[in-house]
Amino acid sequence: MKVKNICCIGAGYVGGPTMAVIADKCPSIRVEVVDIDKERIKKWNDKDLRNLPIFEPDLAEIVERCRGINLFFSNLVKEKIKHADMIFISVNTPTKKKGLGAGKASDLRWVEESARQVAKFSNGHTIVVEKSTLPVRTAEVIQGILKSAELDKDRNGISFDVLSNPEFLAEGTAIKDLEKPDRVLIGGENIEAMDALSEIYSKWVPKEKILFTNIWSSELAKLTANAFLAQRISSINSIAAICEATGADVREVSRAIGTDSRIGSKFLDSGPGFGGSCFKKDILNLVYLAEYFGLNDVANFWESVVNLNNWHQKRISELIVKKLFGTVTGKKIVVLGFAFKGNTNDTRESAAIQICKDLLDEGAEILIHDPKVSELQIEKDLKMKPIRESEDSYENKLFNKKGSWKFSKNLNIFDNAHAVLMLTEWDEYKKIDWVDVSNKMVDQAWVFDSRSIIEPRKLKNVNVNLWRVGDGTKSNNNSLKF
Ligand code: UDX
Ligand code: UDX
Numbered sequence: 001m002k003v004k005n006i007c008c009i010g011a012g013y014v015g016g017p018t019m020a021v022i023a024d025k026c027p028s029i030r031v032e033v034v035d036i037d038k039e040r041i042k043k044w045n046d047k048d049l050r051n052l053p054i055f056e057p058d059l060a061e062i063v064e065r066c067r068g069i070n071l072f073f074s075n076l077v078k079e080k081i082k083h084a085d086m087i088f089i090s091v092n093t094p095t096k097k098k099g100l101g102a103g104k105a106s107d108l109r110w111v112e113e114s115a116r117q118v119a120k121f122s123n124g125h126t127i128v129v130e131k132s133t134l135p136v137r138t139a140e141v142i143q144g145i146l147k148s149a150e151l152d153k154d155r156n157g158i159s160f161d162v163l164s165n166p167e168f169l170a171e172g173t174a175i176k177d178l179e180k181p182d183r184v185l186i187g188g189e190n191i192e193a194m195d196a197l198s199e200i201y202s203k204w205v206p207k208e209k210i211l212f213t214n215i216w217s218s219e220l221a222k223l224t225a226n227a228f229l230a231q232r233i234s235s236i237n238s239i240a241a242i243c244e245a246t247g248a249d250v251r252e253v254s255r256a257i258g259t260d261s262r263i264g265s266k267f268l269d270s271g272p273g274f275g276g277s278c279f280k281k282d283i284l285n286l287v288y289l290a291e292y293f294g295l296n297d298v299a300n301f302w303e304s305v306v307n308l309n310n311w312h313q314k315r316i317s318e319l320i321v322k323k324l325f326g327t328v329t330g331k332k333i334v335v336l337g338f339a340f341k342g343n344t345n346d347t348r349e350s351a352a353i354q355i356c357k358d359l360l361d362e363g364a365e366i367l368i369h370d371p372k373v374s375e376l377q378i379e380k381d382l383k384m385k386p387i388r389e390s391e392d393s394y395e396n397k398l399f400n401k402k403g404s405w406k407f408s409k410n411l412n413i414f415d416n417a418h419a420v421l422m423l424t425e426w427d428e429y430k431k432i433d434w435v436d437v438s439n440k441m442v443d444q445a446w447v448f449d450s451r452s453i454i455e456p457r458k459l460k461n462v463n464v465n466l467w468r469v470g471d472g473t474k475s476n477n478n479s480l481k482f
Contacts, residue, residue, distance in 0.1 A: 001196040003029060003127070007084035009114045011035035011044055011073060013174070013277070013346060014131060014167050015090030016054050020062045021178040023071035025204045031066075032080040033073045044073035055345040055372050058175040081121040086196070088165075089114045089142075090131040095281050104288035106135050106281065115142045119149035122158060127193045130164045133226070133278060135285050136219045139164055139187075161193035164215050166222030171276065172343030184210045187218020223282045223289075227302060230279040232267040234308040240270035240470030241315065250470025251452060270470040272351035272423050272450035273313040275340030280306055280349055313351050316450060316469075317358035323446050323467065324418055329363030329403075332417045337424020337451075338370040338378055345372035351450075352423045353381045360384065360403035367406050367413045371426055375407035414440040425451040438462040 008019045011033045023031040035041050043053040045067075049060035063071070074080065081087060091110040096102050111132060118128055128146065130139060139162045146160040164187035169177040184201045188194045198210050213221065240250040250270045258265030274280075283302050290299035321328050340350035347353065356366055360382070368378055379385055387404035411428075414420065414437045422429060430453050438445070441464060447454065449468045459466045 001085075001125075001127075001192055003086045003196055003200060005029070005084045006031045006086050006088065007080040008033045008088040008090055008131070009035075009077065009081075009117070010088075010090035010092070010132070011037070011040055011053075012090065012092060013054055013171055013344075014169070015088065016044065016052075017056055017059055017169065017174040018090070018131065018167055018178060019088070020059060020066065020071060021175065022200060023066040023069075024062045025179075026200055027070055029070060029200070031071050032076075032084065033071070034075065034077045034080045035073075036075065036077065038075055041073050041075050055343075056171070056174045057343055062175065077117060078121045081118055082123055084122070084126065085124070086127045086129060086200075087118055087122070088129045088131045089118075090167075092277075093132050093134060093281070094277075095284055101288050104284040104291075106285050108134070108138060108141065111138065112141065112145065115145040118160075119146050122149075122160070125159045125161075127161045127163060127196060129197060130162070130219070131167055133166055133222050133282055134164075134219055136216055136223070136289060138219060139215045161188065161190045162215070163188040163193055163197055164218035165197060166218060168222070168225065171346055172341055179204065181205060181209065185213065185218050185221060186210065187213045187215040187221075189215060223286050226278050226282040227286050227305070229267050230274055230283055230309070231302075231305045233269075233271070233274045233279075234305045234312070236268050236270045236470075237273065237312045238308055241312070243470040244472045247472040249473050253470075269452065271452075272316055272355065272469070273309045275348065275350040275352075276346070277348040280309070310354075313354045314358065316351075316448070317355045317362075319467070320359065320419065320421065320446075320448055321362055323448075323465070327362070328359055328418070330365065331419070332365045332367060333359060334413050334417045334420045335366055335368045336370075336420060336422045336429050337426055338368055338373045338381075339424050342425040342427070345374075345377075347373055347377055347381050350381070350423075355421070355423065356382060356405065360405065363403045365404050365406075367408055367417070369408050369411060369413060370424065371428060378405070378407060417441045417445060419446040419448060422447070422449045422451050422453060425453050429453055434458050434462050434464070438464045 006022065006029055008015045015033060019031050019033045040053045043051055046052065049064055052060055052063060089111055091114055093106040093108060093111060096105045096107040111134065128142060143162050149155055150159055166185055168181065184205055186194050186197055194212055201210055236250065236254060239253055243250045243253060254268040257263050258268050283306050287299045287303045324331060335352065335356060338350060338352045339345060339347055359366060375386060382405065386406050446465045446467060447459065452468055456466060
């Protein structure tokens with residue numbers, strides 16, 4: 001079966017870039033990306049490519065090449081489903097907030113709704129591809145919904161195949177990951193449908209990198225990959241705390257263990273704790289699955305990865321307060337970076353959210369800079385409005401027990417700061433002149449580097465104290481132990 005018309009439901013961080021790359025690599029396929037969010041689609045269609053809803057290196061260039069030719073963005077969900085012979089479901093699957101499995105299981109209502117729309121509007125034979133990361137056996141739910149449509153005599157012989165094709169791209173490197181994937185995973189039952197999807201990828205991915213599995217292995221492999229990656233980060237962050245207590249340096253420990261080919265060097269950077277839309281959600285999904293099958297020790301094992309991450313974030317906010325003489329009330333703290341990692345405007349589960357909330361609870365005055373995240377997004381994440389100039393009086397600050405925050409678009413923000421807190425590894429922060437910054441900050445100020453992007457020698461003769469995550473050596477001025 002040759003695919004000519006693709007429809008992708010969900011124009012998010014996964015659906016958008018993935019479909020852009022498919023359109024770019026397969027000029028003979030028409031790719032329609034649909035989304036219920038009108039604002040998001042408007043941004044995807046904006047003439048000014050700087051206004052695309054997602055920032056990803058090289059994405060704008062691809063959109064410029066393909067948009068209006070074989071790549072289209074619209075809210076026409078029903079119409080585009082009708083004409084598609086392959087439909088990707090790429091809607092969000094957040095952790096359930098209430099009901100059965102709340103706090104752990106994924107909320108599948110949008111996947112279910114998408115499947116119902118496919119069942120209602122599709123024509124002829126349609127291959128439905130799960131692109132969203134989903135709990136194991138979700139395909140069964142989708143198949144169930146589609147089956148009733150197949151049996152409906154009024155629908156004139158429609159039929160479906162369901163495949164699982166999880167996306168392994170990481171934000172910030174999405175285009176690179178899509179163009180040169182380590183592997184493409186296709187899980188399914190019908191080999192013809194699997195071949196049809198494989199044929200699309202084989203336009204640019206070597207055949208040996210396209211793996212076929214059964215559908216449940218494919219769903220579980222995606223959860224497992226994310227759980228293993230997140231586990232490495234919690235492991236190295238736990239070692240960072242030991243380094244700080246013992247005089248070791250986590251960068252040296254990472255280098256030493258990473259050269260062991262069985263361990264490998266990737267995902268061994270200690271940081272402020274992992275963020276992003278996937279790691280926490282997918283591990284909790286695995287925890288839920290294990291609990292459901294009565295595998296409580298397995299559930300506890302994976303849950304501890306998330307618990308360690310929460311503890312690590314708290315540890316950072318607590319040590320900031322302790323280093324600043326036990327209080328940050330009324331003290332100006334500059335926060336560099338709010339995105340959950342560099343090269344993305346995404347803040348979902350960013351460590352910056354919890355750390356800033358903790359510091360605000362302690363009464364700090366925070367000045368936040370991020371080159372790609374908007375003030376409005378930070379306001380949503382912190383659930384607090386920024387302080388305006390008119391409220392910025394001494395009296396206000398004195399009685400504002402909760403602390404306050406402001407956003408800055410430029411880096412002219414270090415005057416009278418008590419501390420700088422580095423939370424996202426943006427390249428521009430590597431170029432900061434610390435001699436100049438230290439002259440602007442108060443005496444005995446601190447720089448907290450949770451991303452290891454400052455070279456300690458650059459602060460050697462500078463009048464500020466430096467704390468680096470996982471650095472227990474003397475250069476780290478680590479006189480207090482936590
Ligand atoms: C999401 C999930 O978080 C992830 O687990 C999964 O692997 C892929 O989908 P992401 O693309 O980052 O990842 O989510 P998001 O940026 O929130 O995009 C989802 C889009 O789906 C949104 O634009 C939303 O408006 C849209 N959507 C949601 C629909 O078009 N229809 C719906 O019924 C629900
Ligand atoms: C992750 C997976 O990598 C990807 O395969 C999957 O499809 C989606 O989830 P993403 O969340 O976009 O991708 O980014 P990733 O690079 O994995 O980083 C996740 C978090 O871990 C970030 O907060 C990052 O800063 C942190 N991290 C990563 C570390 O703290 N240390 C590391 O060594 C690597």
